[in-house]
Amino acid sequence: MENVVLIIHLFLALGLIAAVLMQRSEGGGLGMGGGGGAVSGRSAATALGKLTWLLGAAFIVTSITLTVLVAQKSAGASVVDRLGLTPPPVTQSPDAVSGDDLLPPSASDTAPLVPAAD
Numbered sequence: 001m002e003n004v005v006l007i008i009h010l011f012l013a014l015g016l017i018a019a020v021l022m023q024r025s026e027g028g029g030l031g032m033g034g035g036g037g038a039v040s041g042r043s044a045a046t047a048l049g050k051l052t053w054l055l056g057a058a059f060i061v062t063s064i065t066l067t068v069l070v071a072q073k074s075a076g077a078s079v080v081d082r083l084g085l086t087p088p089p090v091t092q093s094p095d096a097v098s099g100d101d102l103l104p105p106s107a108s109d110t111a112p113l114v115p116a117a118d
Helices: 002-022 047-073 079-083
Strands: none
Touching (some): 002 047
């Protein structure tokens, strides 16, 4: 199922690219300049414009469908679980430092710096 949706998604992407590239350019960056564009009223929708909207909507639907399919397939499993590998056992070497050795010494553990007067 996932492969079928993925192939449809690929064809939609290619069709969307072709539909956008075949549309007439309005000239200028962001529709500025060259008669009309974004500043004027809404122009008549062409068949190619409608096709672009249809392909775009279908592309979004297949994107969401693929996301849902993959999320259901991998729910609760990590990559290591799917590979079937077991991690090597953790062994502590004899010269390993315990967590208590990392703390600074407390006041009761240290000897006074000045010898006591007798």
